[in-house]
Amino acid sequence: MADPIIIAVPKGRILAEAVPLLERAGIVPEAAFRDEDSRALRFSTNTPGIDLIRVRAFDVATFVAHGAAQLGIVGSDVLAEFDYSELYAPVDLGIGHCRLSVAEPADMAAHDDPRGWSHVRVATKYPHVTEAHFARRGVSAECVKLNGAMELAPLLGLAPRIVDLVSSGRTLKENGLVEVEVICEVTSRLIVNRAAFKTRGHVVPLVEAFRRAVSSPLPLAGGAGGGPETSKAAA
Template identity: 60%
Template structure:
């Protein structure tokens, strides 16, 4: 098979990167040494596959790189997929990693309120689209204040009594005297593919989908 331009795999920084790398390696991809060097400033890395490179970007940006064709494959949480709704992203595989949930939280001393009695709420969140849609389906108008981090400060400083954010263990909420009130959706990370790339390079892209599928099945079997 004649190969044209290099395929690019977009991986998210942070906790998900640690969880996904065993699958990447099981799929047969080994990045260059700089990838594991914390002092390296590189953002794109060669691999043992001559026509495949890896870029390491923020979780939200991984979806954008793949959706607009700058990367051909990527690893993205379904929170990001739902928030952006990119039409050119195809998600063929749940990698069964990055388990967490998108939840609404409030100060502990106010958390006994019944969400069924709400009609209008103000929410600080990184996920305004998902939050508005979730509460609109329940007849509640959600006024969303977009924040990219430090969500837990919003109730303390009077910006908003409620926040919607990703929750894993709940430790951060507890440390900031907040309580999880409602789960909007459960999150896992997915392998995503650029749809035009899937159409123009079906053999290459399908090959890597299957390699990741096998890696995921191996991981499930070993649990």
């Protein structure tokens, strides 16, 4: 029996948006997949030849790039940060809308002008993207790598500014921070391991199923029951 196709999906806020998209592509996860309190990491689907894994967003790209998973759903922010040559991102899934922004304390922003910066010290989990962004502007960036709780950095004197994902802006506001510059808009993409795309015959039909799912507001014909796209992919 051939090894199953593994699709890596991120934990957290994207999960709720990803499940309907998966279902429109004809991939219905087992019930436990929706339970964020579940300790399980690998899940079956309605299609015997397709399994899902649920991992941290930053790890999705790594699993797919190294071939442990053949496809994945990940933000364009992660793709920009890692820039894996092994990854192909054929479909913008149109979910997970947010932006990667520079933020600083509101009292600092009141008399600050980003156009006058020559050197910045920034706390972020995106050092590559941050340095590249400021380099294009001729600004020297000193990045302090953090993996979370970014908003604490200015409050505790670790770094006066942060670069982080912003959606509603509520977390920034509650910690006395404001956006002063948007680096890029972010959406989630379908990513594919390049080698798997060329050698695993079931991968291409799956990519096409996702492409159709994005363009269709309704479930694909026969999707929940293993319709043409999933049957062909797992045959």
